[in-house]
Amino acid sequence: MDFRILVHSHDVQMFLLLQHLLAIDGFPVALVRTLDETVRALRDDSVRVVIMYGASSEMGPGGLRSLKVARPEIAIALLCNEFDKLRDPLFEKDGADLVLTRPFDPVRLIAFLRCLRSDALIEKSGVAAEANVLRYADLEMNSATAKVHRSGHDVPLTALQFRLLRHLLQNPEAVQSRETLIDAAWPADADVEPRTVDIHIGLIRKALRTLGPDLIRTVRTRGYALTN
Numbered sequence: 001m002d003f004r005i006l007v008h009s010h011d012v013q014m015f016l017l018l019q020h021l022l023a024i025d026g027f028p029v030a031l032v033r034t035l036d037e038t039v040r041a042l043r044d045d046s047v048r049v050v051i052m053y054g055a056s057s058e059m060g061p062g063g064l065r066s067l068k069v070a071r072p073e074i075a076i077a078l079l080c081n082e083f084d085k086l087r088d089p090l091f092e093k094d095g096a097d098l099v100l101t102r103p104f105d106p107v108r109l110i111a112f113l114r115c116l117r118s119d120a121l122i123e124k125s126g127v128a129a130e131a132n133v134l135r136y137a138d139l140e141m142n143s144a145t146a147k148v149h150r151s152g153h154d155v156p157l158t159a160l161q162f163r164l165l166r167h168l169l170q171n172p173e174a175v176q177s178r179e180t181l182i183d184a185a186w187p188a189d190a191d192v193e194p195r196t197v198d199i200h201i202g203l204i205r206k207a208l209r210t211l212g213p214d215l216i217r218t219v220r221t222r223g224y225a226l227t228n
């Protein structure tokens with residue numbers, strides 16, 4: 001199937017290592033070196049993921065936002081130094097779906113990519129059975145096409161945000177803890193902080209509120225729930 005990955009890096013040796021590692025799982029990978037080159041490459045719909053390695057000082061949160069403007073549904077994995085993560089805490093808020101601090105465990109990156117590829121396979125199947133559609137109030141999610149609509153309008157979400165919202169829709173009005181949401185949306189054994197859940201729920205809430213009232217209720221110390 002069409003599932004290509006871009007690696008944004010100036011470190012050719014690391015790109016070759018990543019290319020070899022990902023090829024074992026059948027992931028085709030291409031190297032890009034600049035923000036403009038990356039944005040141009042995103043015109044190809046087969047590109048599903050951008051891995052940023054050693055480029056955070058050049059790209060920064062503003063660069064992530066540029067990629068999300070070009071392709072709102074694109075998934076971004078950031079491989080960074082601890083210094084970069086501390087210096088730019090907005091990376092997760094502004095679009096990174098996965099942030100790994102060097103030295104990182106390749107297993108976590110592979111699990112993240114496998115999860116995205118699984119979602120893409122569901123989308124490609126084109127099955128539109130009613131069983132694949134979840135609804136709440138004026139919100140509709142089709143798991144087969146990986147599309148979300150509110151009042152008939154498209155709601156652009158990343159693959160991670162799609163999984164978070166899907167879990168809320170599967171359990172309407174029931175409070176979901178941050179731990180439960182992590183289990184539902186991130187790969188197994190992922191090291192995810194509770195505040196990362198808060199950030200992505202905030203982005204989902206923002207996307208939905210452009211088309212109507214807030215549908216997500218924050219329950220202090222407990223988690224989140226859909227509410228109408």
